[in-house]
Amino acid sequence: MPTLERHGDVFVLDIGDGENRFHPDWVASVNAALDEVERAEQPAALVTAATGKFFSNGLDLDWLGAHRDRHQEYIASVHALFARVLSLPVVTVAALQGHTFAAGAMLALAHDFRVMRADRGFWCLPEADITIPFTPGMSALIQARLAPQTAHEAMVTARRYGGHDALAVGIVDRAVDEDAVRPTAVEIAQAQVGKDGPTLATIKSRMYAPVLAALRDTDTPLG
Secondary structure, three states, X not given: OOXXXXXXXXXXXEOOOOOOXXXXXXXXXHHHHHHHHHHXXXXXXXXXXXXXXXXXXXXXHHHHHHOHHHHHHHHHHHHHHHXXXXXXXXXXXXXXXXXXXXXXXXXXXXXXXXXXXXXXXXXXXXXXXXOOOOXXXXXXXXXXXXXXXXXXXXXXXXXXXXXXXHHHOOOOOEEEXXXXXXXXXXXXXHXXXXXXXXXXXXXXXXXXXXXXXXXXXXXXXXX
């Protein structure tokens, strides 16, 4: 399960060492950590990281299959997490040390910056291959955070981007060696800790107002 540590002014949220799928308990744990980040005295910044082969493999499809009567509630909770990270009143950096797929890739996009391992691991939106259409909120998030041609290719072809390719098309901001992923993310976050929280929250909420509105539409089904 996710754990939160503070290193000086930088919070490091480790979201787990497995596939880190969006089980409701996992989502609740991430939100609890974000509560702590938001309560903290300034200055602060956030790095979201993971341990092992995966950053996140996205939605918990097994849980969804066993709880078909709760799809709407589940998708609303995932959307709410994306919206929260996108508008968080601190600078956020995702440290992508492993595979980053589907909703995990969208969570990474909700961060202000992304650092990815250069030599192994993929960032991918596989929805076109797994017959799960993007919700309007998911589409809005992806299209707001990527260049139009990159968003189109990623969403329509389900291309798997390695670190160097992801850097070349602007999906990530840095591609580094495995042992440098988390330190580089912390370095980027540390350089931004002086930003005023309420000002950041206002800037982000206005910049991404249409995306946030789409993500907060609780009537959106999956599929």
